[in-house]
Amino acid sequence: MKTLQNFIGGTWEDSQSSAMQDLVNPASENVIARHPGGSPADVDRAVDAAVEAQPEWAALPVAERVKYLIEWAAVIAEHAEELAELECQEMGKPIALGRSFIEGGIQGFRVAAEEALTYPFAVTLPGADGSETTILRHPLGATAVITPWNFPVPMVLGALGPLLAAGNTVVVKPSERSPLSTARLFELSTLPPGVVNLVLGDARAGAPLVEHKQIRLVHFTGSVDAGRRVGADTGGRLCRSILELGGKDPVVVDAGVDPVATAAAVAFGSFVNTGQICTSMERIYVHQDIAEAFVAALVEAAATYTLGDGRDAETVLGPLVDAGQRDIVHRHVTDAVERGARVRIGGGIPNRKGFFYPATVLTDVDDTMLVMTEETFGPIAPVVVVSSFEEGLARAGSSRFALGATVYTHNSDHAAAATGIPAGVTWINQWQGGGPERLYEPAGESGMGATGARAAYDAATRPATIHTAPTPS
Known part of the structure; x- marks a missing residue:
């Protein structure tokens, strides 16, 4: 059984606290590793290392920073299968599925890093009087990335690319539910010491990292409640934050589409990764x-x-990450049934070891049930029958969440109307379509802060203007 350590200033070291936690394989319920519970002292050491390394990292030419990142991406790609196996052990994701998302994350990391080669870090504008105005985009300094447990490696890579390429250094705090693959990712680092640092633990590490006075930006992905605390803490000390929080994504299925093909697509969107996807x-x-x-x-x-x-190639649906998450899922289903919903398939906790829950379809649901109002994060597909496309569109936009939305329609007018859904991303006729160049900002309780493409670099830098008057003759 492996005991994990923090990665600080290019060195692996034990936590300053003796508090440790067990990491449990959700399929077998066996303990597979131990890791630090976290402490402010760990965070201080990691932030100090990031602060110390940042000036030298920022002083490198952009092309050299990008070269470092592309070299790291190549090493990660060689270990994609190993990283997928670790994700499977810690949070249950089928290995083949995990590898596909990790490979997508590596490609997104490369694209985001290479964006720095054309990003306008310095723009000079001539004035009519012979003056010059130069707009510089400076890195922020030491930054923090706090990631969730559902996509450990891809989520870290997705946040790191623009932050690092822009000249910032980073302290990463992964979820205490899935630190194993992230620790291995840092073992593979080819970056200079202190450019990336890893602190493990729960809120005992997360809270002091968010609150640290030397952190200039917090990139947080997680629950709405935790995101509110992050927003309050960072706002109180005038620190930037990017928050991607909960989702309750709607799907509108119009008349005229192929019901069988569309149902297969919706099943994938509802059940893949055991429903543990923000979108x-x-x-x-x-x-x-x-x-x-x-x-x-x-x-x-x-x-x-x-x-x-x-680990079984025949597995399509792995377990939920832990017993607590399975309890949430089952509570939502039970609440729906008690209020009149009908279970068409699934809906019960299997009598087997592991935190499994079957793919479940519910009908006769309404918008007052927990399964329609709260983020479930499980393999549940609740279906509401609507009398018109317009009704479906209106109900799709009625949630307090607004992360993503999907619409299936063959009607061009309806497709145009779907662009009005208040969501960060709306997919029409293909869930999860689009590449790493996409740009979006969550709305409502799903978060705040634009990400993707050049917006990620705007968030990772601070603009400053230098005005130079003409030299007197």
Whole structure:
């Protein structure tokens, strides 16, 4: 059983606190590793290392920083299978699925880093009087990245690219539920000491990192409640924050689409990664004209999502990350059934070891049930039948969350109307479409702060203007 350490200033070291936590494999319920519980002293050491390394890192030419990052990406790519196996051990994701997301994360990291080569870090504008105005984009300094447990490696890579390429240094605090793969990612680092640092633990590490006076930006992905605390703490000391929080993503299925093919796509969007994706399809509004055929096909598709250990190539649906998350999922289903919802498939905790929950389809749900109002983060597909596309669109936009949305329609007018959904990303006829160049900002309780493409560099830098008057003759 491995005991994890912090990575600070290019060196692996034990926590300053003796508090340790067990890491449990959610498929077997066996303890597979131990890691620090976290402490302010750990955070201080990591931030000090980041602060010390930042000036030298920022002084490198942009092309040299990008070269370092591309070299690291190449090393990570060589270990994608190993990292996927570690994600499987710590949070249950099937290995093949994990590898595909890790490979996507590596590609996104490369694209984001290379964006620095054309980003306008310095722009000079001539004045009519012979003066010059230069706009410089300075790095912020030492920054913090706090990531969730559902995509450990891709989420770290997604945040690091622009921050590092812009000249910042970073302290990463991964979720205490999935630190194993992130620790291995840092073992593979080819960056200079102190440019990236890792502190492990729960809120005992997260809170002091957010509150640290030398941190200039906090990039946080997690729950709404935790995000509110991060926003309050960073706002109180005038520190920037990027917050990607909860989601309750709607799907609107219009009349005229193929109900069977669309149901298969919605099943994937609802059940992949056992529903543990911020943009999982969690509210499904289907037009009454195709509702019967759609639901039948959705139930049939759900039956193909077989439960099992992610190391088994036959497994489609791994376990939920832990017993607490499974309890949340089952509580949402139980609440819906008690209020009149009908379970069409699934809906019960299997009698087996591991934190498994089956792909579940619910009908006869309404917008007052927990499964329609709170983030479930599990393999649940609740279906509401609507009388028109317009009704589906209106109900899709009625949530306090506004992270993503998906619309299936063959009607061009309806597709145009879908652009008005108040979401950071709206997919039309293809869930998760688009590449790493996409730009978005969550709305409502799903967070704040634009990310993606050049917006990520805008967030990672501070603009300053230098005005030079003409030299007197």
